[in-house]
Amino acid sequence: MVIMQVFVVEPQPRWGPELKRQFLNRTDVRIRELSRLAEAAGHVPQPDLIVLDAAVGAAEAARFLVARTTEQAAVPVVYVESPEADRLEWVLREMGAVSIQPHRVTGDELARLVSRLLQTSQPHQQ
Secondary structure: OOOEEEEEEEOOOOOHHHHHHHHOOOOEEEEEOOOOHEEEEEEOOOOOOOEEEEHHOOHHHHHHHHHHHHOOOOOOEEEEOOOOHHHHHHHHHHOOOEEOOOOOOEEEEEEEHHHHHHHHOOOOOO
């Protein structure tokens, strides 16, 4: 069985515990919580999806996304709850973000989005 890796990057635990709860009965999805983007860079195994909380900061997110664009196997990124998303959405999308959630989302909504993106994603080698 292939296990899909989801990294949740956020300074304070919020989405990580929620997604762990949402995917509790799914043995094919592993949620890993990280407090800094630097922890995700070059991580082995590579995640299949990254959920990036806007609280990490737009500048840090942009640097991370730019660095990712040089990777051969880009990892989809979901950018969550960004009040500046109206101004940054297309810049973030051009840098590789597959979903921008500008407003508050529920745990159920985020779990459905993650699930849908994982279904369309090719798993990375473990």
